[in-house]
Amino acid sequence: MEKGNDAVPAPRSGHTATLNRKTLLNTRGTIFLCVLAAVAVGVPYLNATGMLPDYAVSLIGKYLCFALLAIALDLLWGYCGILSLGHGAFFALGGYAMGMHLMREIGERGVYANPDLPDFMVFLNWQELPWFWWGFDTFWFAALMALFVPGLLAFIFGYFAFRSRVTGVYLSIITQAMTYALMLAFFRNEMGFGGNNGLTDFKDVLGYDLQSQDTRIGLFVLSALAVAVGFLICRAVVISKAGKVIISIRDAESRTRFLGYRVEGYKLFVFVLSAMLAGLAGALYTPQVGIINPGEFSPANSIEIVIWVAIGGRGTLVGAAIGAVIVAASKTILTGLYPEAWLFVLGAMFVFVTIFMPRGVLGVWDGMIDGMWRMRGMDPNERRLRA
Amino acid sequence: MSLLILDGVSRSFDGFKAVNGMTLAIEPGELRAIIGPNGAGKTTMMDIVTGKTRPDGGTVRFDGHDMTRIDEAGSARLGIGRKFQKPTVFETHTVEDNILLSLRDDRGVFATLFSGADDTARVAELLALIRLEDRRLDLAADLSHGQKQWLEIGMLLAQDPKLLLIDEPAAGMTDEETARTAALLRDLAGDHAVVVVEHDMEFVRALDCRVTCLHQGRVLAEGSLAQVSANEQVVEVYLGR
Ligand SMILES: Nc1ncnc2c1ncn2[C@@H]1O[C@H](COP(=O)(O)OP(=O)(O)OP(=O)(O)O)[C@@H](O)[C@H]1O
Ligand SMILES: [Mg+2]
Numbered sequence: 278m279e280k281g282n283d284a285v286p287a288p289r290s291g292h293t294a295t296l297n298r299k300t301l302l303n304t305r306g307t308i309f310l311c312v313l314a315a316v317a318v319g320v321p322y323l324n325a326t327g328m329l330p331d332y333a334v335s336l337i338g339k340y341l342c343f344a345l346l347a348i349a350l351d352l353l354w355g356y357c358g359i360l361s362l363g364h365g366a367f368f369a370l371g372g373y374a375m376g377m378h379l380m381r382e383i384g385e386r387g388v389y390a391n392p393d394l395p396d397f398m399v400f401l402n403w404q405e406l407p408w409f410w411w412g413f414d415t416f417w418f419a420a421l422m423a424l425f426v427p428g429l430l431a432f433i434f435g436y437f438a439f440r441s442r443v444t445g446v447y448l449s450i451i452t453q454a455m456t457y458a459l460m461l462a463f464f465r466n467e468m469g470f471g472g473n474n475g476l477t478d479f480k481d482v483l484g485y486d487l488q489s490q491d492t493r494i495g496l497f498v499l500s501a502l503a504v505a506v507g508f509l510i511c512r513a514v515v516i517s518k519a520g521k522v523i524i525s526i527r528d529a530e531s532r533t534r535f536l537g538y539r540v541e542g543y544k545l546f547v548f549v550l551s552a553m554l555a556g557l558a559g560a561l562y563t564p565q566v567g568i569i570n571p572g573e574f575s576p577a578n579s580i581e582i583v584i585w586v587a588i589g590g591r592g593t594l595v596g597a598a599i600g601a602v603i604v605a606a607s608k609t610i611l612t613g614l615y616p617e618a619w620l621f622v623l624g625a626m627f628v629f630v631t632i633f634m635p636r637g638v639l640g641v642w643d644g645m646i647d648g649m650w651r652m653r654g655m656d657p658n659e660r661r662l663r664a
Numbered sequence: 665m666s667l668l669i670l671d672g673v674s675r676s677f678d679g680f681k682a683v684n685g686m687t688l689a690i691e692p693g694e695l696r697a698i699i700g701p702n703g704a705g706k707t708t709m710m711d712i713v714t715g716k717t718r719p720d721g722g723t724v725r726f727d728g729h730d731m732t733r734i735d736e737a738g739s740a741r742l743g744i745g746r747k748f749q750k751p752t753v754f755e756t757h758t759v760e761d762n763i764l765l766s767l768r769d770d771r772g773v774f775a776t777l778f779s780g781a782d783d784t785a786r787v788a789e790l791l792a793l794i795r796l797e798d799r800r801l802d803l804a805a806d807l808s809h810g811q812k813q814w815l816e817i818g819m820l821l822a823q824d825p826k827l828l829l830i831d832e833p834a835a836g837m838t839d840e841e842t843a844r845t846a847a848l849l850r851d852l853a854g855d856h857a858v859v860v861v862e863h864d865m866e867f868v869r870a871l872d873c874r875v876t877c878l879h880q881g882r883v884l885a886e887g888s889l890a891q892v893s894a895n896e897q898v899v900e901v902y903l904g905r
Contacts, residue, residue, distance in 0.1 A: 519776035532752040537740030546773045
């Protein structure tokens with residue numbers, strides 16, 4: 278036994294002297310990763326045996342990108358209490374960075390067969406490649422930019438917002454204004470990002486044909502991997518001491534400051550990390566859907582991400598991913614059947630969940646497990662401590 | 665030299681002088697009670713000392729530092745622990761985590777991100793002191809009002825501050841808890857300077873220390889409790905109500 282513990286009465290139910298720390302992989306996280314692995318293997322398998330049509334692979338791949346985006350937002354909103362209504366912007370920037378590389382890979386195969394310029398630039402009568410397109414011929418540079426640009430924007434934005442102590446609704450509104458401003462900017466042809474049409478007609482990535490099913494399966498598996506990695510990064514942050522500080526900021530910001538923590542620094546860290554994960558999601562999204570356009574910056578998109586997280590269960594990471602998939606899949610099904618009804622259904626889902634399932638789908642699941650523990654005569658609190 | 669010196673400090677809100685030429689000195693290890701009617705500027709004085717509110721004029725020095733250029737986190741790092749008027753603990757953390765987060769340690773983002781072992785012995789010691797050992801793994805939200813007050817005091821002690829600023833600790837406590845709190849604060853004085861704002865005169869009597877009465881943002885009277893209670897102005901504005 279360690280010295281100094283003698284004065285302490287034996288802790289309940291066999292907890293050791295080390296302070297209670299959560300593990301990287303709790304039961305829920307393990308189940309989540311197993312399901313993810315099953316999907317990563319099962320979907321390509323079903324596709325190969327002809328039980329799943331080709332388009333479904335990219336469709337599910339798209340949902341996985343959304344799941345990663347939702348996890349990123351949940352880290353920020355669920356744990357740090359910062360409601361970003363502009364997270365779609367970071368996703369779109371990551372998507373554009375990858376899209377720019379895919380445009381460069383087209384090379385001479387464009388309609389105008391210009392080896393130096395993408396089609397839309399030739400169409401605009403531009404003579405040379407603008408400086409901000411330099412380097413995007415290299416895949417790794419573009420991949421890095423897909424993380425770096427959203428991260429940098431989040432850093433600059435967060436630095437000023439958090440330092441001036443903008444919080445709550447005001448912060449949400451300016452994040453929304455940010456994505457709106459970017460949308461307007463990207464719509465302009467002179468910006469050099471393809472304007473209205475965005476970037477599309479991609480041919481291949483790293484030499485692999487984007488139209489081939491093998492490439493699509495590769496991208497699909499990469500997306501599943503990205504969700505797993507993103508989840509593990511967020512989980513590691515959340516269970517660390519820094520994660521406890523972040524939750525403290527959410528619950529009692531002022532108390533946290535008076536304990537000597539520079540709240541701005543923690544918020545900035547979470548904001549930048551979250552933006553980079555959103556950028557990664559965007560970078561995987563573009564090659565799978567084959568287009569990135571300014572519509573991705575639309576405020577409605579960002580609000581939809583918030584709804585995913587709310588429906589899945591805020592502050593759970595896993596719930597955010599589940600919410601994203603449930604909502605995105607419903608959207609696919611419904612917009613096929615009744616396109617006009619979708620926004621009403623989305624609104625109704627949101628209202629229903631807020632009123633009847635305040636902790637989201639995962640909250641209901643948790644309640645059921647708690648009930649089972651009680652039935653077996655055990656204290657659900659013990660479970661919570663390890664969750 | 666005094667640990668904390670306020671000299672001619674003023675601060676107004678929309679023309680209302682919440683603190684108006686306040687001059688006050690606290691010695692290292694001193695226990696001081698601050699009394700005064702509602703709106704006398706007691707909480708605002710603490711806001712100014714901890715860098716939450718900037719004074720319009722006057723000087724504030726703590727341990728040689730100019731406190732008018734420091735933020736809340738900075739004041740904590742220099743050694744000021746503050747308990748709010750409304751008890752504030754981290755409700756969704758366990759009692760143990762509340763203490764752990766308060767322990768003196770590197771407060772930087774990357775330091776906490778990769779922090780290793782916890783000082784379990786110190787946590788246990790503090791939990792024993794605030795009598796919450798058996799609530800160690802409960803959420804702070806599940807504590808009674810009085811226990812939250814104690815937990816918050818424990819969090820301050822975990823910071824090992826030079827100066828404790830304690831705003832109305834006895835509010836919402838039972839008589840027994842109140843008496844124990846007074847004894848605890850008396851114990852702490854000596855190792856730490858302790859400034860306690862309180863309305864409960866029984867509690868102030870139990871503290872058995874020098875008393876300052878504030879009124880309309882300035883010091884009205886200062887001395888032993890007997891001297892201050894005998895002051896006619898104090899009786900008129902505060903005690904005589
Ligand atoms: N941030 C602020 N903005 C506007 N007015 C303020 C602010 N802070 C304090 N005041 C005003 O300053 C005056 C002094 O307030 P303060 O909270 O310091 O009083 P107090 O002595 O702590 O009173 P109590 O015993 O009720 O806690 C009050 O009239 C209050 O309304
Ligand atoms: Mg007050």
